Amino acid sequence: MRDEHGRAEPFIPYVDTLFDVHLIEEKRKLEEQEIVTLCSEFFTAGADTTSTALEWIMANLVKHPQIQDKLFEEIKGVISEGEVLEIKDEHLGKMPYLRAVILESLRLHPPTHFLIPRCVTKDVVLGGFLVPKNTIVTFMVSEMGRNRDVWENPMVFDPERFFRDGDGRKEFDFSGTKEINMMPFGVGTRMCPAYRLAMLHLEYLLANLIWHFNFECANEDVDLTEKHEFTTVMQNPLQVQITPRL
Numbered sequence: 001m002r003d004e005h006g007r008a009e010p011f012i013p014y015v016d017t018l019f020d021v022h023l024i025e026e027k028r029k030l031e032e033q034e035i036v037t038l039c040s041e042f043f044t045a046g047a048d049t050t051s052t053a054l055e056w057i058m059a060n061l062v063k064h065p066q067i068q069d070k071l072f073e074e075i076k077g078v079i080s081e082g083e084v085l086e087i088k089d090e091h092l093g094k095m096p097y098l099r100a101v102i103l104e105s106l107r108l109h110p111p112t113h114f115l116i117p118r119c120v121t122k123d124v125v126l127g128g129f130l131v132p133k134n135t136i137v138t139f140m141v142s143e144m145g146r147n148r149d150v151w152e153n154p155m156v157f158d159p160e161r162f163f164r165d166g167d168g169r170k171e172f173d174f175s176g177t178k179e180i181n182m183m184p185f186g187v188g189t190r191m192c193p194a195y196r197l198a199m200l201h202l203e204y205l206l207a208n209l210i211w212h213f214n215f216e217c218a219n220e221d222v223d224l225t226e227k228h229e230f231t232t233v234m235q236n237p238l239q240v241q242i243t244p245r246l
């Protein structure tokens with residue numbers, strides 16, 4: 001979707017909406033400093049997460065060249081002759097394997113291994129355990145995506161797993177209203193407000209990178225050891241040899 005200036009919709013409304021926020025209990029609008037803080041939080045929350053996600057995706061595509069080739073073939077099948085310079089958002093919806101590659105990487109290597117902690121507001125019995133009021137609860141995002149009871153061969157990078165359950169175009173349930181088997185963006189009222197933007201960014205960046213270049217490992221093998229920083233990054237950053245595709 002694009003606005004009247006031709007800009008993709010997810011990029012437009014955030015700052016505008018902050019000017020319209022009305023704090024009902026305090027009966028006031030946001031102050032300038034609050035708007036600046038929210039904008040800065042938005043950049044921090046968005047930049048590291050997206051770049052970390054992209055690094056893990058590229059690492060897996062370098063480690064598994066046959067998956068990179070398959071992705072390139074999908075892109076080639078969508079782009080018609082003469083339309084070679086830039087893959088645009090209207091092409092992305094026709095690339096289910098592209099989306100599956102990104103989902104598979106977010107399952108196995110979610111940029112944030114924990115959600116923002118929650119506090120229990122009243123005593124709850126969950127799975128036979130009492131969770132008392134005021135308990136701080138943390139959700140282990142990476143453990144969910146690697147759960148053997150839910151995912152077959154969870155440590156194998158296999159984008160095809162997102163097709164086995166349907167025709168591959170079935171929309172993945174990010175919000176977790178139907179089922180929750182992974183939650184790279186969290187779920188519920190505090191889930192990542194920018195998950196659509198993040199997916200669009202990743203699809204756009206990845207499709208254009210793979211369309212123009214071939215990525216190969218610059219070392220003996222890709223080391224997928226993790227290191228916990230603000231996001232969970234590669235301990236040994238990815239080093240690649242990049243060749244333009246002819």
Ligand code: HEM
Pocket residue numbers: 041042043045046047049050053110111112114115116117183184185186187189190191192193194195197198
């Ligand atoms: C691959 C990229 C991204 C991932 C994996 C990601 C993941 C997450 C996660 C797990 C949370 C916490 C959700 C919860 O506790 O339930 C979150 C919150 C948030 N994210 Fe993202 N995010 C990404 C991209 C972005 C982008 C691009 C932006 C902004 C442009 C953004 C802005 C935010 C904000 C503002 C919050 C806090 C929401 C709140 O506290 O209510 N994120 N994100």
